[in-house]
Amino acid sequence: MRDFDWRSWLSRLARLWRTSLQLRTVAISVIMATVGVSIIGAYMLISVGSNLFDSRRDQLLASSERAAVSVQNVFSAAAEQGGSAELESAMVDAFDLVSRSNATTGGTFIAILRSPDQEGPRVPGDLASTPSTVDLIGPDLRETVAESADTERRMYWQSVSIPSESGNGDPGIVVGSSITIPSSGVYELYLVYNLSDAQQTLDFVQRTLVLGLLALIVLIGAVTYIVVRLVVGPVRLAADVSQKLAAGQLEQRIPERGEDVIATLARSFNAMADSLQHQIVRLATLSQVQQRFVSDVSHELRTPLTTIHLAGDLLYDQRENFPPETARTAELLHAQIERFEILLADLLEMSRYDAGAVELTTEPTNLVHLVGDAIESVSSLADSKGSPLRLIAPGGYFEAEVEGRRIRRILQNLLSNAIDHGEGRPIIVYVDSNASAVAIAVRDYGIGMSPQAMERVFDRFWRADPSRQRTTGGTGLGLAIALEDAALHGGRLEVWSAPGEGSCFRLTLPRTHGAALADSPLELPPDDTEPQGLDPNDTNPDGLDVAPSKDTYRELQSGKGDDD
Known part of the structure; x- marks a missing residue:
């Protein structure tokens, strides 16, 4: 016979005591x-x-x-x-x-x-x-x-x-x-x-008195139970109905009986539910109209944009035969057409997220190689801004079930923002992992952001400084799409920033798709006092630029290191 589990029994009793009014x-x-x-x-x-x-x-x-x-x-x-x-x-x-x-x-x-x-x-x-x-x-x-x-x-x-x-x-x-x-x-x-x-x-009087008192206690308990049930029952019903309303069952209502306080509560609750249902339906309809409008406009713009793009490419290819003013106009037209195409693609992507039509196709992917590809794709831009790129990857569980295209898009967006706002200082990319999660952090030492800007950094079409010249010509949707991509993987995209100290974006993903995400393997921001880079004696097949020593890393922080 198994021993009675007192601890489990007391735990269940304590939970019942806490939850049952x-x-x-x-x-x-x-x-x-x-x-x-x-x-x-x-x-x-x-x-x-x-x-x-x-x-x-x-x-x-x-x-x-x-x-x-x-x-x-x-x-x-x-x-x-x-x-x-x-x-x-x-x-x-x-x-x-x-x-x-x-x-x-x-x-x-x-x-x-x-x-x-x-x-x-x-x-x-x-x-x-x-x-x-x-x-x-x-x-x-x-x-x-x-x-x-x-x-x-x-x-x-x-x-x-x-x-x-x-x-x-x-x-x-x-x-x-x-x-x-x-x-x-x-x-x-x-x-x-x-x-x-x-x-x-x-003895007879005592027995009679004790039995009478016990009966009185039972009667008091029964009366209290009935009274509390009459009061708690409608409250519990209201809680159940409110949970169903929160779950989207907007037609749920509390039965109205009598004219007492409980009935008044039910009528007030139902009136509130009617108002909420009306507002939610109106807003949902408006949202659907807006999503349909954005989707329809985006699709309809693709055909004329394709024609404009062909005409712009033709003019751009013949710009050497034009006068200088006309040639410059052809170059501006070509750049704006490309930006228009990026904006149109971002709008279509956001419309798919809003409509819930995005499907994820995952496969085991080595995130260190993926980060290396992303760094390589923006290396020319980083060189033009004078910002050396460094990769620090001390972990050992780098493979994760992700959709490489979306993770690469997140990294390219974060790297582009870091280059734009890095003031020509080093940009460090950290990759670390544990048995359940993988984290990627992009750290720059540029102008940074205020706490108010951090709260809105993932809003659509929002920029920390609209007047600031951008090299990459972004659309204002990059971080919003990156946040949606991270959530689609079951991960988190978080930001840290301080004015004059730079910014750090951390992407944390579960190694197995659908698994619960616990703590991130990387701090926010990562501890950069003594970074442990990749082993400088290892051959670097991807051509990644790694920090070979602590002294070199300190030089990079001060902006004095080379760009090799």
């Missing part, structure tokens, strides 16, 4: 009711028991006092007649008289004992119902009763346990008083009363 409300109500009922019940039990005992004790003391008076009268009458025989006979008569009287009040045993340390004959002798009766009388009680003979005579009592057949003992009390027999001295009268009947009554 109904459970917490009922449990707190029952606990508070239990505490309150326990305090009240304990007070009632103590009060009932004390009052029952006090009333029974007072009754027995009064009965004992009458019995003591009767015994005193019997001995006084016998003493007037004189003689030991009369006193012995009076002892028996008094004993019988008290026995009959004691039986009517629940008495069990009787003892008439001569007080110790008295002079004169012991006539009559001691008499008790049983030999064990004397054992029930405590020495303290005997001493108190004996001392009361010289003062005002009173009834004294003591609680005792009377042996019973069950062996547990019955509760009882012993009542004692002193009597005086002329010519014989002071005697003590002890009456033993069994209180088992009173104890049975008290």
Whole structure:
């Protein structure tokens, strides 16, 4: 048999306690009711028991006092007649008289004992119902009763346990008083009363009270459960409906019943849902119109753009035969037509993302080789800006399931932005990996961005400095498309920047398509104090420019290194 998993059970109970308002409300109500009922019940039990005992004790003391008076009268009458025989006979008569009287009040045993340390004959002798009766009388009680003979005579009592057949003992009390027999001295009268009947009554009252209090606690719990269910039920229903609305089921509504506060909440919620549905449908329709417009315009522009492109290429090829002004115009026309084609392609790509029509085709790809290809494609542009490119790749799990065309597009966009804003300083590309993820970071040391610019850097058609001259002539959609490409792979594209310190874009991808993405293997920005480049002794088949040493890397950071 398996051991009971207490930790798992407590964890499930704690989670249920956190998530269930109904459970917490009922449990707190029952606990508070239990505490309150326990305090009240304990007070009632103590009060009932004390009052029952006090009333029974007072009754027995009064009965004992009458019995003591009767015994005193019997001995006084016998003493007037004189003689030991009369006193012995009076002892028996008094004993019988008290026995009959004691039986009517629940008495069990009787003892008439001569007080110790008295002079004169012991006539009559001691008499008790049983030999064990004397054992029930405590020495303290005997001493108190004996001392009361010289003062005002009173009834004294003591609680005792009377042996019973069950062996547990019955509760009882012993009542004692002193009597005086002329010519014989002071005697003590002890009456033993069994209180088992009173104890049975008290037990019955206690059981009844405990059962009643338990029933009251159960009733309070049931009432609390019903009330909380009436209140929590509509709230839970509202939560379920709101989740369905958030999931896109805009037709879901809360049933409206009655005219109470819950019904008012349902009507208000449904009115809000109607308004949201109307707005969402209107915005969705508008978005579809906009997407269709962009897609249609982009498709329709391709045909005239192709014609313009052919005519522009013809003019561009013949520019040497034109006058200088006309030749310059042909060159500008050719550049703007190419930029127009790039913008049109980006618009078509964004329209496919907006329509959810993009499909990903992945295959195992070595990202170091992919980064090398991207660096090679922008090397001439970097040379023209005076920005040396460096690749640092210390990891070992460089292969990942990606679509190479989209990742290469992301890298080319990030590298082009770094060259445009790098101020001619070195641009470092980091590639690192672990068993589950691959990360690529493009770090420049140019002008950087403000926190406000970082928040909008991935917005469409947004530029940090619109007045700044761009070498690459971008469309303003590159980073937005790169962000969509990264998300399509299940990855993340993040940015760090600081004014005057440059910028760093980090792309993190899962090595297996569809796997959950955890922490990135690279920091943002990467630690560039002591970079570990590729091994300078290894042959570089891709012709990549790697940092051969720390000293060379520091020179590159300061802008003094060569471009080899």
